[in-house]
Amino acid sequence: MAIRFSLDKIMKERGLEQKDIVHITGINRNTVKALALNANARIDFPTLNTLCTKLDVLPGDLIEYIPDENEKSR
Template sequence: MKLFVKMYLNHEVNISICQHVVHEIIILLTTQNVNMLCKYFRRILMSVRCKLGDIMKQRRLSNKDVVALTGVSRNTITSLAANATKRIDYDTLEGLCRGLGVTPGDLIEYVPDDNTKTP
C-alpha cells in the first residue's frame, strides 16, 4: 500500500486507482486468495497503461460525458479510466479516438520497466 501512496504522490497514478487497488487488496486478503492477489499486482504494475483517466481529468469530463461523446459503455469507461483492464477492443479504441478527438498514442502509454534489459 505504501508503494501506491508513493506513486500517487509522484503523480504516477491518480487517487481513483489507489482507492480501487486498496479495495481489491482488502477483498483478496479477506478471502485469503493469495494467487489472485499476485495476479492482481502483476496486472496493476503492467508497463502499458491507458491514459483515459488523465484525459478526463484534464478536460473535466465525467464518465457520463465520455459515454455520450464516444458511445462506449459506462463500465468500459470506468475500467479504462482507472487503468484496471487488460485489453482494449479496436471498436472501443476507435470510439474513444473519434469522440474525444485523440489518437491511440494519446490514450495508451508504454512505461518501460526498470528491470527490463534492453538489447
C-alpha cells in the same frame, strides 16, 4: 513493462467525468469505468477507434508504455 491506458489523464485535462465520456462516445458505462481506472486487460479496436474519433485524440494519446526499472538498465 507496463502498458497503461491514459483515459483518466485526458478526462482530467478536459474536466470530464466518466458519465461525460459515456455520453460523448456511447461506450458502455462499465467499459468506460474500467478504462478510466486502468483496470482493463485489453481494449477492442472498435472501442479505441470510437474514443479516438469522438475525443479527437490519437491511439498514442490513450496508450502509454512504462518500462520496468530493470528494462531501463539494459
